[in-house]
Amino acid sequence: MAIYFYKVCEPYGCFSNFSPHSIDIQGTYWSTVEHYYQAQKFVGSANEAIIPIIHAAATPEQAAALGRDRTLQVRSDWEQVKTQVMHVAVRQKFLTYPDIQSILIATGDELLVENSPTDYYWGCGCDRTGQNYLGKILMSVRQEIREIAQIGDRALHDYQ
Known part of the structure; x- marks a missing residue:
């Protein structure tokens, strides 16, 4: 049976990028995964000056609105890297x-x-035909955490 999540206040709300779990990526603390993700759209772009504004946004909703501003130009490789950017942030959140x-x-x-x-x-999406990349990333991170735990268990066993 599938587990559906969306809003922070609902069951499994911690799976949302808007959940109040800050992350540290390369020495920079981000209030939420959403803050980090939206800011990464502008790395190396003509609109890079928006990054500290997104970083300082009071809420993930504000960060999202800033990052979705269609008048701003995102980095040229965004479509190629956005899924990996999300994976890095989600993985960091669940490891933290x-x-x-x-x-x-x-x-x-x-x-x-x-x-x-x-x-x-x-x-x-509303008709459940969407690609569900956030769900796929969460399932991938779940598997990565299991593998990390198995390595730790083997190391502990070998040490004993």
Whole structure:
């Protein structure tokens, strides 16, 4: 059975990029995954000056609105790198917070689906035909965490 998530206040809300879990990426602290993701759109672009403004946004909703401003030019390789940028941020979030890492691991092998009614790339869209890349990233991170735990268990066993 699939697990659907979307809003921070709902079950599995910690899977949302808007959840209040700050991350440290290369020595910079970001209030949420959404802040980081939206800012990365402008690295090396003509509109790079927006990055500190996104970084300082009071809420993830504000960061998202700034990053989605169609009058700003995003970096030229954005379509090629955006999924990897998201993966890095989501992985960091779940490696940083053991409480939400436990929630992610407890989903077992269930399909994770961002139940966004409007996003057909990161979510499933209103008709559930979307690509669900956020769900796919979460499932990938879940597997990575399992593999890290297995390596740790083997090392502990070998040490004993």
